[in-house]
Amino acid sequence: MVNSLPLLEGDKQMSENTPMISTQNLTMRFEVKAGLFSPRKHITAVDNVNIAIYEGENVALVGESGCGKSTLGRLTLGLLKPTEGSVFYYGKNIWQMSKEEFRDFRKSAQIIHQNPYNAINPMRKIADTLLPPILKYKIAKNRDEAWEKAKELLCMVGLSPPEDFLNRYPARMSGGQMQRILIARALSVNPKYILADEAVSMLDASLRIGVVDLLLDLQKKFKVSYLFVTHDFGIARYFVAKGGGRVMVMYLGSIVEIGPGEEVIQNPIHPYTRTLISAIPIPDPVETRKRGIPPLRSLDIPSLTELPPGCKFSDRCPYASEVCMKKHPELKEVNGRLVACHKAEEFL
Numbered sequence: 430m431v432n433s434l435p436l437l438e439g440d441k442q443m444s445e446n447t448p449m450i451s452t453q454n455l456t457m458r459f460e461v462k463a464g465l466f467s468p469r470k471h472i473t474a475v476d477n478v479n480i481a482i483y484e485g486e487n488v489a490l491v492g493e494s495g496c497g498k499s500t501l502g503r504l505t506l507g508l509l510k511p512t513e514g515s516v517f518y519y520g521k522n523i524w525q526m527s528k529e530e531f532r533d534f535r536k537s538a539q540i541i542h543q544n545p546y547n548a549i550n551p552m553r554k555i556a557d558t559l560l561p562p563i564l565k566y567k568i569a570k571n572r573d574e575a576w577e578k579a580k581e582l583l584c585m586v587g588l589s590p591p592e593d594f595l596n597r598y599p600a601r602m603s604g605g606q607m608q609r610i611l612i613a614r615a616l617s618v619n620p621k622y623i624l625a626d627e628a629v630s631m632l633d634a635s636l637r638i639g640v641v642d643l644l645l646d647l648q649k650k651f652k653v654s655y656l657f658v659t660h661d662f663g664i665a666r667y668f669v670a671k672g673g674g675r676v677m678v679m680y681l682g683s684i685v686e687i688g689p690g691e692e693v694i695q696n697p698i699h700p701y702t703r704t705l706i707s708a709i710p711i712p713d714p715v716e717t718r719k720r721g722i723p724p725l726r727s728l729d730i731p732s733l734t735e736l737p738p739g740c741k742f743s744d745r746c747p748y749a750s751e752v753c754m755k756k757h758p759e760l761k762e763v764n765g766r767l768v769a770c771h772k773a774e775e776f777l
């Protein structure tokens with residue numbers, strides 16, 4: 430087992446299989462410069478992260494903007510090389526793979542981007558977006574077969590009649606239709622793992638639920654695992670309520686809570702998770718009071734270049750005490766999940 434985290438009950442069953450994707454002490458630092466003459470500084474966008482994602486599993490990764498979700502997601506796909514630590518695909522370090530193995534891995538691990546207008550060439554017909562990966566990875570023998578496969582995929586994502594869409598240019602399509610094209614393209618190469626990075630954030634609220642439903646329906650057909658990245662706990666809640674799976678909560682580069690989705694949402698333990706969840710609008714004022722957490726000590730997210738010593742949440746956390754200011758809390762098992770908080774037991 431490459432993951433050094435303690436195993437939870439739910440994980441024990443799954444651990445009989447090697448995780449599909451796992452990370453070990455995964456760290457990504459970037460150099461940042463505020464101005465031409467300012468000194469160079471480093472930020473740690475992903476800070477010593479150990480996670481595992483199993484075959485066919487749903488994982489929602491939630492956290493505020495800039496906390497490192499996309500960087501972590503891109504590291505798990507091999508789109509970025511970590512500064513330190515490792516990413517494993519079925520136990521094999523992806524950066525020690527042969528060229529062929531890495532190519533197979535890249536085919537099996539796909540991404541659905543946030544903004545389809547950036548991800549799809551506006552000058553090309555949809556056929557020219559969908560066919561190349563099908564041909565490149567030899568999913569189809571020739572262009573005619575690839576055309577048929579693309580038609581099948583378009584029907585699956587609800588774009589019909591498919592010929593009409595294959596011959597269209599992006600300008601003649603809505604945001605929701607374009608997002609469906611991205612989903613079709615990701616699925617076209619028969620992946621096993623899909624990073625959906627804010628895949629519904631750009632869509633109108635009325636369309637978001639429909640696209641999440643589509644992703645979950647397709648999961649049954651294609652048996653993929655999703656890392657569903659979002660800054661919106663409301664949509665993460667919908668994703669795990671409908672599809673099942675786990676929630677991972679990220680704060681300034683660190684994972685602060687991991688657990689079964691419904692349980693984390695109904696009964697969050699980490700003060701940061703509780704803050705995020707109490708921000709989800711709900712119609713019932715009694716329920717809102719029950720969830721309440723004292724006001725944060727600061728509304729400002731600290732800069733990644735000037736993190737507080739000890740727990741990164743300590744300068745905002747209403748419960749922080751001396752130990753929190755001094756000592757970094759590691760993830761530890763608390764009540765069937767993993768929580769990085771010195772005071773976690775007090776919140777049960």
Ligand SMILES: Nc1ncnc2c1ncn2[C@@H]1O[C@H](COP(=O)(O)OP(=O)(O)OP(=O)(O)O)[C@@H](O)[C@H]1O
Binds near residue numbers: 459460472500501
């Ligand atoms: N290539 C890069 N060079 C320098 N800094 C980067 C780079 N990519 C990301 N960062 C920084 O790393 C931090 C984490 O960024 P990341 O995009 O992973 O966050 P995020 O949680 O996905 O945010 P959002 O919700 O806005 O998408 C940010 O401070 C960002 O500015």
Ligand SMILES: [Mg+2]
Binds near residue numbers: 498499500626627
């Ligand atoms: Mg992002």
